[in-house]
Amino acid sequence: MSKHLVLQTDFGKGDGAVSAMYGVALCVDSDLKIFDLTHDIPQFNIWEGSYRLYQTISYWPAGTVFVSVVDPGVGTDRLSIVVKTKQNQYVITPDNGTLTHIKQSIGIVAVRQIDEKVNRLPRSGESYTFHGRDVYAYTGARLAAGVISFEEVGPELNVDDIVELPNPLPNLEDGIVHGNIDILDIRFGNLWTNIPRELFLKAGIQYGDSLEVTIANDTQQVYKNIMTFGRSFADSRLGEPLLYVNSLDKLGVAINQGSFAKAYHIEMGYKWKISVRRAPKIIYS
Known part of the structure; x- marks a missing residue:
């Protein structure tokens, strides 16, 4: 892995949410290089989160791990997944349409569901409202640092089943x-x-x-x-x-x-x- 971890959320930086994600990642490996894509996605705007990933991802080195959290369904039965793109990069995100543009324009070769029994921040209790910190930042840091392999994220899923937003072709x-x-x-x-x-x-x-x-x-x-x-x-x-x-x-x-x-x-x-x-x-x- 490149040890590059790139974060995107709709959290803003007015409170400590993004800082907590940084802290979790650095506790996994203090040598990680953490970058912000943006934290100004409009609240709950999955479409814009999808586009900003597509706008950026191709310009990063192979092996870079992206964490994207625009998650109005947090705590529901929506899946938490990690995908590997055709350019050999990784995106960790809820399966809610955030991967629409990447799937259609760049290509996804594999997807795995996060096994939260293994890949969840220890002692994170019964909280199910901050997966960005407890699941995504933690798993992203472990993957970027080489603590786990892509195969150790969790069970493999079918790429065709990834949720996509309507996006007609020109x-x-x-x-x-x-x-x-x-x-x-x-x-x-x-x-x-x-x-x-x-x-x-x-x-x-x-x-x-x-x-x-x-x-x-x-x-x-x-x-x-x-x-x-x-x-x-x-x-x-x-x-x-x-x-x-x-x-x-x-x-x-x-x-x-x-x-x-x-x-x-x-x-x-x-x-x-x-x-x-x-x-x-x-x-x-």
């Missing part, structure tokens, strides 16, 4: 590219879609083209306008919208030095749809 139909608003670039308010650059270019679209962009949720259309496909924000004027390729090689939507999400009250998830096509030519009589 598609190209009759010259129109369809996709979802996967996530928001929180600080700048840009929209990050699930439309890969390859699919976009397959439609014959080139930098500098004018495109008609339509955004809708499951109840109504919320935006429709024409904008330019640019290489960078410099390809638009201040305050103008544009399409661009983001850091994950997916299509993004932005306002130059403004928040697109805030301006049009746009959110994220599989219910938020986007379609893009070449702007229709206007014929003046």
Whole structure:
């Protein structure tokens, strides 16, 4: 193992919850290197937890162990699992949809259920509301430190049975590219879609083209306008919208030095749809 342990939660850092997870891990092995992915996932937002893992995991060394705790079902019969990805990394998490993006976009080769008779913090009592500390941080530290192997986590499960959130694939139909608003670039308010650059270019679209962009949720259309496909924000004027390729090689939507999400009250998830096509030519009589 790499001795790298990366933590993600919806706990925030306003109290001692994250610090307790650090302490548990370091008691397992004081040489562990512990990092924060984020602890600012909105409370109970499994979708965003899934995306932030996908956004980050590929840039870490093989053998890195991730612990992700966005767990509105803590204490219920939902499973606690560890998965091994195709890139030879590990994720410890409740089986509640947090692995949706990794399973679909990166790939999972094996999954095991955590045996809490073995992999649970000693003397953690009868508490069933802080699995992030008592089960996940403890098991993650033991795995990252090499105290246990992946096989010693617990019984093997079927990868096909991992819980997934609805996440329709992008598609190209009759010259129109369809996709979802996967996530928001929180600080700048840009929209990050699930439309890969390859699919976009397959439609014959080139930098500098004018495109008609339509955004809708499951109840109504919320935006429709024409904008330019640019290489960078410099390809638009201040305050103008544009399409661009983001850091994950997916299509993004932005306002130059403004928040697109805030301006049009746009959110994220599989219910938020986007379609893009070449702007229709206007014929003046």
